[in-house]
Amino acid sequence: MRSQDVTVWLGTDLHLVRYPVRGGEWLNVVALVEDHVPQELERRQNTETGHWDQTASGTELKIGKIRDVESRGMLCSSREMGLSEEHEGIMELPADAPVGAPFAQVLGLNDPVIEIAVTPNRADCLGVSGIARDLAAAGLGTLKTPAVAPVAGSFPAPLSVRLEFGDTPSLCPAFALRVVRGVKNGPSPDWLQAKLRAxxxxxxxxxxxxxxxxxxDQNRPLHVFDLAKVTGDLVVRRAKAGESLLALDGRTYALDDTMCVIADDRGAESLAGIMGGEESGCDEGTTDVVIESALW
Incomplete structure (x- = not known):
């Protein structure tokens, strides 16, 4: 600890020590001054298992050893806290975050949660607007329906869509698409991320x-394709036996003819009304998109 390479950060009753170890690695140590532990930070240990509480993502916190040094804490990334997929580094809290305050309170995640059980015959209540309409009909509050101004198209759509169900019953009563050029993708603003996490x-x-x-919000399922990744026109049809879809959740799903898909010349690109495919998904390089809105 006498080395000039040792760096020490001091906080209110908290110390973070960072010092080099063998192989050019660094060891980060978080310590609490035993006689000055804020009440809110007192350990909550299960005396039966010896394990600590879990983070929001389900990561189990327990005493471990790093380079023979006992660790009684954990530095968490956003992914380990169940807030995003960011895992490149430790999650940084605001500089003015009060020591000892509950994590959810500091990030504004402690708002009330209302859980509503929806029966299969009330799909109209699977969105906030549908619930609001139902409550207003029962005399609870006033339904707000802001006007939506139409946006005129400025160029012909570079692709078309057709429904192909042959002699079988149609699985798609209506399908519409809109092409938007010149978009810029990236992380959502904080207010939007907060609404989704909520x-x-x-x-x-x-x-x-x-x-x-x-x-x-509007109970209107939408999906967005990267136009540059769509090959040919879109076809709404039943899946074919033996087809599969690499979905946006990273899993590959086996398809059959009881399922409805949105396909292009390459094959199935989306499982209708359920989840989009990885092959035509949007990323940081997306500039032109196809927005899909349909009834299933």
Whole structure:
């Protein structure tokens, strides 16, 4: 500890020591001054298992050893706290965050949660607007329906869509798409990420997040394709035996003819009304998109 390479940060009753170890690595140590532990930070240890509380993501906190040094704490990234997929470094809290305050309180995550059980015959209540309409009909509050100004198209759509169900019953009563050029993708603003987290959704990027927001707010499921990744026109049809879809959740799903898909010349690109595919998904390089809105 006498080395000039040792760096020490001091906080209110908290000490973070960072010093080099073998192999050019660094060891980070978080310590609490035993006689000055803030009441809110007192350990909550299960005396039966010896394990600590879990983070929001389910990561189990327990005493471990790093380079033979006992560790009684954990430095968490946003992913370990269940807030995003960011895992490149330790999550930084605001500089004025009060020591000992509950984590949810500091980040404004302690707002009330209302859980509503929706029966299969009330799909109209799967969004906030549908619930508001139902409450207003029962005399609870006034339904607000702001006017939506139409946006005129400025160029012909570079692709078309057709419904192909043959002699089988149609699984799609209506399908519409809109092409938007010159978009810029990236992380969503904080207010949008907060709204999604409040209802248990994980923020992904601005293009995906805004469709999820409208889905939950207006009860209007939307999906957005990267136009550059769509091959040919879109076809809404039943899946074919043996087809599969690499979905946005990273899993590959086996499909059959009881399922409805949105496909292009390459194959199935989206499981209709459920989840989009990785192959045509939006990323940081997306500039032109196809917005899909349909009835299933």
């Amino acid at each position: 209802i248990g959704l994980r923020p992904i990027n601005a293009l995906v997040d805004v469709t999820n927001l409208l889905t939950m």
